[in-house]
Amino acid sequence: MTVIYFRVHAQLIHVELLHHVSNKVVNVTFIYGSNDGDIRESLWDELRQLTPTVTEWIIMGDFNIVRDMEERLGPNPPSLAEILAFNKCLLDCNLDDLQGYGSDYTWTNKREGEAKIWSKLDRVLTNPNWLIQYPHTQDYNALVSQAWQIPVKGNAMFRLFARLKNVRQKLVDLHKRNFTDIYMRVRTAKKDLKACQKHLQQNPLDPYYLAQEKGISEDYWTLR
Structure with a gap:
């Protein structure tokens, strides 16, 4: 930004x-x-x-x-x-x-x-x-x-800037823990989601892939 x-x-x-x-x-x-x-x-x-x-x-x-x-x-x-x-x-x-x-x-x-x-x-x-x-x-x-x-x-004003710097560092640490390689994770989730949906086209009631699709979909849209 x-x-x-x-x-x-x-x-x-x-x-x-x-x-x-x-x-x-x-x-x-x-x-x-x-x-x-x-x-x-x-x-x-x-x-x-x-x-x-x-x-x-x-x-x-x-x-x-x-x-x-x-x-x-x-x-x-x-x-x-x-x-x-x-x-x-x-x-x-x-x-x-x-x-x-x-x-x-x-x-x-x-x-x-x-x-x-x-x-x-x-x-x-x-x-x-x-x-x-x-x-x-x-x-x-x-x-x-x-x-x-x-x-x-x-x-x-100095205290305000110092506190903003502290918040920024906390957010940077949060980003490193949770959003590292975010684009690769989105691509992987999208690929896995398509694979599940392809299987479900052939076997729409397969409970394993239904559960997998739900979990991957939630992960995918969270990452997006």
């Missing part, structure tokens, strides 16, 4: 990327929201300004606010006004949570007993165009959260 546009705000980095294989432009925004609700208002305004300029859009990072009270456990509940402001922004920008797996909470203050707080501060959002173009996208919440919580020091 090639970066064709780059925009930096105090609480976000937005990039437009050209995917060379499909020749499509994708929009990716990385968030590091302020823990001050008044300052976060400028983040919501920035997202609203970006909305008319994007097509497929995915947004990820630490928003430093929950979407509802159920996303937080512990004392000192968050401000309802700040929650409503976040949700109003998502409504204005036509954004919603990407399907994720793992724990509902991505941050804890690591205290014990009644002082312990759990919150969902990290999330991935997409617009409808993203889901139409990439319907099988899922939120690797645990992986991103793990990378995001690696301690870093420095000013807010």
